[in-house]
Amino acid sequence: MDPVPALYTIRIKGHLGAAVLSAFPALEPQRHGAHTVLTGLLDRSALYGVLADIEALGLELLEGPPAHAEKQIARIR
Amino acid sequence: MVGRVLSELAEHRGRVILVIDDLHELNSPDALAQLTRLLTNLPGDVHAVLATRRDLRLRLHKLRLAGQLAEIRAADLRFSERETRELLDASGIALSDTGAALLHQRTEGWAAGLRLAAISLADHPDPERFVAEFSGSDRTVAEYLIAEMLERQPADVQRLLLRTSLLDRVNGELADLLTGHQGSERILLQLEDANAFVVSLDPERTWFRYHHLFADLLRLELRRTLPEEVPALHRRAAGWFTEHGQVADAIRHTQAAGDWPGSARLLADHSFSMTLDGQAQTIQALLRAFPPGADHPELALVHATVDLVQGRLDEAAAHLAVAETYVEMAPRDRQRRLRVAIASLKLSLARRRGHLAGVTEQVTFLASPVTAQSDEDIALGSDLRAVALMNLGTVEAWSLGLPDAERHLREGAALARRIGRPYLEVSCLAQLGFASKIRPFATARRRCLEAIALAERYGWGTEPIVAPALITLAANVTWTGEFDEGARWLQLTVRALETDTGPDIRLLVHIVSGMLRACRGRHDKALEEFSAAERLRSQLEGSHALANQVTGWMLATQARAGMPGKARASLAAIDDERVGSGEIRNARAVISLAEGDPAGALGAVADVLEGTAPVVGYVTVVEAQLLAGLAYRELGDQRAANQAAERALALAESDRLVLPFAMTGSQELLEALPRHETAHAALLADILDVVHGSSLTAKDHFSAPPAEELSPGELRVLRFLPTNLSRAEIASELSISVNTVNTHVRNIYAKLQARDRSSAVQRARELRLLATGLPR
Numbered sequence: 001m002d003p004v005p006a007l008y009t010i011r012i013k014g015h016l017g018a019a020v021l022s023a024f025p026a027l028e029p030q031r032h033g034a035h036t037v038l039t040g041l042l043d044r045s046a047l048y049g050v051l052a053d054i055e056a057l058g059l060e061l062l063e064g065p066p067a068h069a070e071k072q073i074a075r076i077r
Numbered sequence: 078m079v080g081r082v083l084s085e086l087a088e089h090r091g092r093v094i095l096v097i098d099d100l101h102e103l104n105s106p107d108a109l110a111q112l113t114r115l116l117t118n119l120p121g122d123v124h125a126v127l128a129t130r131r132d133l134r135l136r137l138h139k140l141r142l143a144g145q146l147a148e149i150r151a152a153d154l155r156f157s158e159r160e161t162r163e164l165l166d167a168s169g170i171a172l173s174d175t176g177a178a179l180l181h182q183r184t185e186g187w188a189a190g191l192r193l194a195a196i197s198l199a200d201h202p203d204p205e206r207f208v209a210e211f212s213g214s215d216r217t218v219a220e221y222l223i224a225e226m227l228e229r230q231p232a233d234v235q236r237l238l239l240r241t242s243l244l245d246r247v248n249g250e251l252a253d254l255l256t257g258h259q260g261s262e263r264i265l266l267q268l269e270d271a272n273a274f275v276v277s278l279d280p281e282r283t284w285f286r287y288h289h290l291f292a293d294l295l296r297l298e299l300r301r302t303l304p305e306e307v308p309a310l311h312r313r314a315a316g317w318f319t320e321h322g323q324v325a326d327a328i329r330h331t332q333a334a335g336d337w338p339g340s341a342r343l344l345a346d347h348s349f350s351m352t353l354d355g356q357a358q359t360i361q362a363l364l365r366a367f368p369p370g371a372d373h374p375e376l377a378l379v380h381a382t383v384d385l386v387q388g389r390l391d392e393a394a395a396h397l398a399v400a401e402t403y404v405e406m407a408p409r410d411r412q413r414r415l416r417v418a419i420a421s422l423k424l425s426l427a428r429r430r431g432h433l434a435g436v437t438e439q440v441t442f443l444a445s446p447v448t449a450q451s452d453e454d455i456a457l458g459s460d461l462r463a464v465a466l467m468n469l470g471t472v473e474a475w476s477l478g479l480p481d482a483e484r485h486l487r488e489g490a491a492l493a494r495r496i497g498r499p500y501l502e503v504s505c506l507a508q509l510g511f512a513s514k515i516r517p518f519a520t521a522r523r524r525c526l527e528a529i530a531l532a533e534r535y536g537w538g539t540e541p542i543v544a545p546a547l548i549t550l551a552a553n554v555t556w557t558g559e560f561d562e563g564a565r566w567l568q569l570t571v572r573a574l575e576t577d578t579g580p581d582i583r584l585l586v587h588i589v590s591g592m593l594r595a596c597r598g599r600h601d602k603a604l605e606e607f608s609a610a611e612r613l614r615s616q617l618e619g620s621h622a623l624a625n626q627v628t629g630w631m632l633a634t635q636a637r638a639g640m641p642g643k644a645r646a647s648l649a650a651i652d653d654e655r656v657g658s659g660e661i662r663n664a665r666a667v668i669s670l671a672e673g674d675p676a677g678a679l680g681a682v683a684d685v686l687e688g689t690a691p692v693v694g695y696v697t698v699v700e701a702q703l704l705a706g707l708a709y710r711e712l713g714d715q716r717a718a719n720q721a722a723e724r725a726l727a728l729a730e731s732d733r734l735v736l737p738f739a740m741t742g743s744q745e746l747l748e749a750l751p752r753h754e755t756a757h758a759a760l761l762a763d764i765l766d767v768v769h770g771s772s773l774t775a776k777d778h779f780s781a782p783p784a785e786e787l788s789p790g791e792l793r794v795l796r797f798l799p800t801n802l803s804r805a806e807i808a809s810e811l812s813i814s815v816n817t818v819n820t821h822v823r824n825i826y827a828k829l830q831a832r833d834r835s836s837a838v839q840r841a842r843e844l845r846l847l848a849t850g851l852p853r
Contacts, residue, residue, distance in 0.1 A: 014217035017224070019297040034215045055130065057297075058189060058219035058290045 005041040011063035012036045012054065023053050035062060079115045081533060086123050093123045100129035109134055116140070155186035168195045176208045183212040189290060193222035196273050197229055223294045226273070237264055238287075239303070240310055242295035243333070245326075246278060246286045251317055255310055308334040319343070324351060325359050332366050341373035346411065348382045349418040353460055355500035355537060357386040374403040378415065381422050385429070386541070388579025393426055421464050428468040428475075429581050431617035436472045440465045460501075463492040467505045471545075474512035475581065476619045482512040503532045503542055510546035511585075515694060518553055518732040525550040541577035544570050548585045555592050556696070558735025558767040563593055580613040587613065588627060595630070596739035596767075600638035607631035626693050629660030633667035637742070641671040659685040659692035659701065666704040667741075675711035678704060696737060699728045703741045710746060722750045726757040733760060733842075735767050744768045759799040759842065787828055787846065794821040795846060799838045 010027070016036045021029055027040035027050070042050065054061055086093060103109060113136045116125055140146040156164065161181040165172050172180070184190035194211070198204045207225075214221055227235055233256075240255045241247045249262025265285045268275040274288035287295065300307060311334035318327035324347045331340040344363055351360055361383055364376065381396035397419060404415045420439050427435030470485030490505035510525035528546040532538050547570040555563035567589050574582060591606030610627045621627075628651065635644035645668055648661070655661055662681050669677035684690040685701035692698060706721035722743070729737070738747065747765060755761055787795060790813075797807045804822065808815045822834075829844075831837035 012217070014220075015215040017216055017220045019294060019301050020217065020220050022297050022301050023293075056289065056293050057217075058187075059217055 005043040005046070008040065008042050008047060009063070010038045010050065010054070010061065012038065013060040013062050016059075020057055020059070023057060024050060079111050082115060083118055083120075087120050091122065095123060095125045096128070097125065098128045100127050100133060101131050103133070106134070113137065154188055156181065156188060156191055157186065161186065161191060164191055164195060165198070168199060170195060170198045170204060172198070172204050172208065176205050179212045180208050184218055187218060189288070190218040190222060193219070193226060193274070196271065197222065197225045200229075219290055219294065223291060233258060234264055234268070237261055238295055239299045240306075242287065242292050242299055243307070243310060244314060246284050248284050251314065254313055254317055312336065325356065325363065328363050332363070337367060337371055338373060340367070341375040345375040345378045345418075346414060348379045349421055350460065352382055352386065353464070353498050353501050355540065355542070357383060374399065377403060378418060378422070385422060385425050386577070388429070388577040388582070390426060390429055390579065393422070397422055397426065417461060421461060424465065424468045428472045429579050431472065431476050431581060431619040431621055433472050433476045433619045435618075436468055440469050459492065459496045460498065463489050463496065463498060463501050463505075466492065467501060467508065470505070470512065471508045474508065475622055480515070483509060486512055499535055500537065500542070503528060503535065503537055506531060507543050507546035511549045514549055514552070518557065521549060522553055525553070539569075539573045541573055541582070544573045544577070544582050547573055548582070548589060551589045552585070552592065555589060555596070556736045557733050558739070558763065560593060560596065560767070563589065567593065580616045584610050584613040584621070584627070588623065591630065591634070592736060592740070595634060596736055598742070600634055604631070604634045604638050607634055623693065625655055625658040625660035628655070629658075629664040632661070632664035636664075636668040636671040641668050644668045645672075657690060659690040659697040662690055663697060663700050663704055666701070666708070670704070670707060670711070675708035678708040695728060696734060699725050699734060700737045700741060702728065703737055703743045703746065706746045707741065707743065710749070715749065718746060719750050719754060722746050723755055723757075726755060726760055730757050730760055733763070735764050738764045739768050759838070787825065790817075791821045791825050791828075792846065794818055795825055795837075795841055798825075798834055798841070
């Protein structure tokens with residue numbers, strides 16, 4: 001497990017309102033057209049927490065962390 | 078657990094559909110493995126439906142290959158345009174085809190989104206406009222729809238939904254408390270009727286919960302709009318849960334309110350009671366929620382509780398010392414309660430260390446009358462009495478093997494049952510199983526099985542509290558030569574002890590492992606186990622009921638493994654009091670035999686055979702007879718060897734002991750015994766089967782007792798049935814008429830429900846009725 005936080009970019013469909021954004025205090029939101037891009041330094045466990053919240057809040061993930069991180073997630077599940 | 082579900086399903090006639098919802102909440106690999114076992118072994122007419130938010134590590138590929146697994150994935154769950162139309166029609170929503178298509182497009186057929194939209198559309202004055210605005214918005218589907226839905230609710234409903242969103246479940250009373258308004262129950266019922274993501278949890282519709290997505294968004298909205306109210310709401314919820322005896326919820330909300338000293342106090346006050354209900358894991362989870370580094374002196378008591386449950390005795394003692402210092406500083410009204418919790422922990426600690434005097438001391442303290450006679454004090458008094466009895470009985474059984482132990486444990490179990498503490502009842506009964514080791518094997522077996530059955534009924538079949546019954550059963554069946562069964566129960570014990578590393582119970586695990594290896598002639602492996610048991614024994618403070626057996630077997634195994642010199646040296650270091658015990662004398666005999674000194678061996682066991690040496694049980698005498706037999710053989714006295722072997726068989730008959738014959742390596746001694754000279758031919762045959770490498774099968778553990786007890790006359794005849802004697806010969810042996818023998822035999826068949834002589838013998842053996850009635 002990589003202990004050093006890395007910069008992650010997560011693209012979500014739609015504009016996130018203030019309430020939903022408050023679920024991701026560690027990430028900086030930016031609107032790109034009809035999408036929202038969340039950027040921030042996360043370590044692995046924080047990243048998994050963010051992904052779980054995205055799922056729990058019914059958000060549609062368009063683009064996630066780099067492929068090697070996805071592989072890690074697959075292994076954990 | 079899985080076995081029980083499967084057997085219940087097997088008993089059920091007709092089609093069964095088993096639904097497991099929210100399966101993503103299940104994370105432990107063990108639980109998933111158990112679930113896989115359940116799913117791959119379902120009877121043919123049982124169907125399982127699993128609902129989960131993400132893929133799980135269930136090994137179902139076999140089912141998939143066999144075409145027995147149907148997967149409905151996210152894409153399959155999406156509503157088609159036609160289905161969207163049907164949903165709207167069914168909800169009585171009038172929307173144009175264009176509007177329906179737009180809605181479908183915007184939600185991408187997401188079922189939860191469509192349902193949310195339907196709620197808002199149901200009483201909307203202009204549904205077309207709603208859909209147009211929705212599809213024109215860039216906000217996320219869920220957020221938009223929930224905001225819309227919430228906005229359309231009256232102020233009191235909004236208020237209720239927001240403020241109760243921080244509860245996992247809510248009822249009318251709790252909601253009234255959090256909103257500060259009456260009438261919440263009516264609102265909750267209306268919301269459920271309106272299908273508004275609120276569902277009741279019980280048939281009476283008193284408890285409700287919100288759809289998770291809905292609850293998550295509400296909670297975020299609450300934190301955003303009313304952040305200053307959140308801690309107060311948690312505190313109010315905590316107060317309600319405390320009042321209603323739901324301590325874990327109360328502590329969780331106190332923690333969520335950020336009131337760490339308050340949570341520490343609650344946890345310390347209730348950890349004793351929670352432990353009695355088997356909630357040690359909940360305590361651990363609550364402990365982990367405290368911020369690291371924060372120092373709450375009250376938590377020392379809680380840490381000690383967890384240490385003790387997990388068998389970390391030294392850590393428990395250290396935490397207890399801190400807790401004791403703290404009590405002096407605690408407010409007076411809480412001192413008695415904390416002192417009692419500490420005394421109870423010290424009692425358990427002393428018990429687990431085998432420290433009899435320590436236990437007695439704490440029991441005296443706990444028995445001192447409680448001054449304030451509030452209901453709470455009286456309940457506390459009963460709890461303590463039950464705990465005291467459990468610990469007292471246990472330490473008596475473990476350190477001395479006293480018959481008092483059984484009485485105390487039975488009283489403890491009865492009291493625990495009366496005051497509604499099933500976890501404590503199971504603890505007492507499991508210890509009673511161990512305490513029954515001085516009883517006939519059948520009694521001990523029955524008690525152990527009863528304790529295990531009760532534990533399983535509550536779902537505690539793999540908890541450390543059952544371990545004493547599991548390991549006693551493992552030892553018991555190993556003694557009677559059912560080695561495969563012994564290994565199975567041993568494995569179950571090890572599983573139950575996963576979270577408990579206490580030396581007291583681990584000691585027994587090593588003894589039984591050693592027994593199972595020694596009887597197969599694996600002396601080196603057996604020696605490792607007995608040595609490990611011996612090391613743990615030396616860590617205990619008081620004497621241990623099985624101390625001499627452990628030491629004796631370790632020395633004997635050392636000698637058998639080709640190290641008699643080393644064994645002799647260890648023997649010299651044992652103190653005088655123990656050297657005189659039957660078990661150590663037997664070990665001395667084994668060493669002498671290994672040194673080629675059979676006369677010395679006979680001298681060593683003489684007092685055991687005469688009954689003057691103290692022994693842990695008659696099993697030691699059986700062993701001594703066999704060692705004497707081996708010594709006589711070495712000396713060339715075959716007649717004396719046969720007599721010793723026959724005496725060992727006679728003693729072993731009532732419990733059908735096999736282990737001592739296998740452990741002492743008595744195969745040749747038994748084979749040399751002429752069959753016509755033994756009255757125990759059936760047992761002898763079983764023993765020889767075992768020493769030749771087979772394991773007796775356990776078919777008798779669950780046999781029902783006979784409908785009617787056999788009379789003494791019938792029992793006398795019964796014991797001749799395994800022999801080759803005819804009825805006339807039996808009559809002459811017993812000096813009774815052939816007619817009487819015939820009557821007895823007829824009755825025996827009827828009572829044992831046997832068809833013929835061999836099935837009667839078989840059944841009698843299962844019921845252990847072939848005992849010769851020798852004193853034990």
